[in-house]
Amino acid sequence: MGIYGEDANFSRNAEHIPVLCGEVVSSLNCRQKGVFVDCTFGAGGHSKMILESNKGNRVIALDKDATAVESGKTGMSVYHERFILVKAGFETLEDVLNSLKIEQVNGLIFDLGMSSIQLDGASRGFSFRFDSELDMRFDKNQGATAADFLNNASENELCRVFREYGEEERTLAVARAITARRKSTPLRTTRDLVLLIERIKGPKRNKIHPATKVFQALRIYVNNELENLKIGLMQAVSRLKTGGRLAVISYHSLEDRIVKQYFSHLARKCVCPPGQPICTCNKKQDVIVFKLVRPSSEEIKSNPRSRSAKLRIAEKINNTGGENVA
Numbered sequence: 271m272g273i274y275g276e277d278a279n280f281s282r283n284a285e286h287i288p289v290l291c292g293e294v295v296s297s298l299n300c301r302q303k304g305v306f307v308d309c310t311f312g313a314g315g316h317s318k319m320i321l322e323s324n325k326g327n328r329v330i331a332l333d334k335d336a337t338a339v340e341s342g343k344t345g346m347s348v349y350h351e352r353f354i355l356v357k358a359g360f361e362t363l364e365d366v367l368n369s370l371k372i373e374q375v376n377g378l379i380f381d382l383g384m385s386s387i388q389l390d391g392a393s394r395g396f397s398f399r400f401d402s403e404l405d406m407r408f409d410k411n412q413g414a415t416a417a418d419f420l421n422n423a424s425e426n427e428l429c430r431v432f433r434e435y436g437e438e439e440r441t442l443a444v445a446r447a448i449t450a451r452r453k454s455t456p457l458r459t460t461r462d463l464v465l466l467i468e469r470i471k472g473p474k475r476n477k478i479h480p481a482t483k484v485f486q487a488l489r490i491y492v493n494n495e496l497e498n499l500k501i502g503l504m505q506a507v508s509r510l511k512t513g514g515r516l517a518v519i520s521y522h523s524l525e526d527r528i529v530k531q532y533f534s535h536l537a538r539k540c541v542c543p544p545g546q547p548i549c550t551c552n553k554k555q556d557v558i559v560f561k562l563v564r565p566s567s568e569e570i571k572s573n574p575r576s577r578s579a580k581l582r583i584a585e586k587i588n589n590t591g592g593e594n595v596a
């Protein structure tokens with residue numbers, strides 16, 4: 271698994287530099303007028319590029335983070351009715367488009383994970399560089415916080431989350447230390463968790479901080495990121511016009527695997543068991559998939575956060591709904 275988050279992000283100020291911008295604009299064909307969806311608005315870098323690519327373009331943007339939506343509404347007001355920003359998760363994309371009476375769109379972009387503004391914000395709990403409440407929710411009004419999980423989950427459940435979403439090697443030792451510690455005092459802050467992990471794994475010795483994997487696992491779990499991605503991709507494909515494009519930028523292998531496998535499933539003409547003489551599955555090829563795009567060495571140099579980015583693009587060739595993601 272690629273390391274995601276702090277160690278891949280050397281930005282130390284609250285500015286988010288959009289990743290693979292030129293590549294997103296050309297892959298979505300947004301120089302041709304159309305309606306596009308930015309499923310992860312963040313600081314609006316991709317939305318702006320799409321709106322600037324053709325003065326007739328419209329963008330519907332979604333983000334779960336109330337702060338991102340609030341500042342986006344002010345910052346993007348110059349685009350007037352060409353731009354609509356909704357505080358919503360992309361797993362509710364169909365509801366958002368239904369409420370706006372939009373049936374199909376020309377292209378969608380997902381730029382997964384968190385923005386530098388969230389990571390560098392000292393109050394959200396995403397970063398082990400700042401001491402703050404262990405929250406980690408993109409939407410502060412939805413679901414349990416990282417602290418709720420750490421203070422209530424069983425040892426087995428802690429192990430499963432650290433292993434599945436972080437590929438943490440010292441899963442059991444970390445989980446045991448958490449359950450022992452919370453008997454006397456609940457974990458409340460990022461500092462509480464960092465100190466506990468450092469006691470087990472030792473202090474930072476190389477580029478990777480010992481808390482990186484546990485922090486990644488917690489963020490993915492708290493925000494139900496992998497399940498939401500599957501739902502979001504399926505809804506995106508179902509709302510894409512024939513000839514429209516879906517672009518997804520991921521930053522670690524758990525997300526990328528989901529995107530890659532879903533695209534390759536949609537690109538298959540038949541899903542019958544191998545060796546079956548006659549096709550009975552009636553599957554049609556739904557998309558064509560383009561070659562994986564990675565950032566150039568110049569982009570990585572000017573924006574180190576981009577270094578683990580993988581951009582996958584699919585074009586819809588068959589006007590069917592998005593099939594379920596396995």
Ligand SMILES: C[S@@+](CC[C@H](N)C(=O)[O-])C[C@H]1O[C@@H](n2cnc3c(N)ncnc32)[C@H](O)[C@@H]1O
Pocket residue numbers: 286287288289309310311312313314315316317332333334335338358359360361381382383384385386408498
């Ligand atoms: C990497 S940032 C996007 C940056 C943006 N492309 C830009 O150029 O500024 C990812 C954003 O997605 C948002 N996000 C994460 N999960 C989401 C979800 N399920 N639905 C909507 N937004 C989500 C986060 O709050 C964050 O603002």
